[in-house]
Amino acid sequence: MPDVCAAYGCSNRRCLKTRTRGITFHLFPKTRERRRKWEVALRRDSFAASDRTLLCSEHFRSEDFDRTGQTVRLRDGVVPSIFNFPAHLQKPVATRRTTTSRRVEGALPMDLMPDVEATGESSLSCKQQATDHLLYTLPACPKAIKAKLEEATAIVRKLQREKSNALKREKRVKNNMKALLRMREQIILLELNLPPAKSL
Structure with a gap:
């Protein structure tokens, strides 16, 4: 039975067809801490990787690979980061709604206030991103x-x-x-x- 990528919605199998497309397959790390990071990155409930569980190269950035040798290897410490998650698995965008953040927003000049688009989502203007306050504040969570x-x-x-x-x-x-x-x-x-x- 061919090995299959463990990522959500990925149907890549280790076979000649994927090899000709340049897709490589990589085993989960042996160390518990690194393996746990990969498992968390997959966002699959109650998922525990075995010694034969694989991820394909489509879930890593190009800079995550070491291609200097004869075989393509992952660099030390990389974590898979490219996935096509459905809406229920997407990470929610954290919005800060504390008294302090409301006060700061109220004190900002109008040209530094968040732009509200037709979708109702707020995006920060370039000027607001450049303020020292936003560059150095820590997330609330x-x-x-x-x-x-x-x-x-x-x-x-x-x-x-x-x-x-x-x-x-x-x-x-x-x-x-x-x-x-x-x-x-x-x-x-x-x-x-x-x-x-x-x-x-």
């Missing part, structure tokens, strides 16, 4: 704050790994250069100590 913190922590960990890898690569290159220079020195010394070539 603790879960949103935790999610922001986890996202920032993941970015920091990723950058630290990239820095560490870059330093290791730099050290390897320096060692290789030193070895090549030593070899060159030895070759030159050997050439200098050789007797002159006999003429025919």
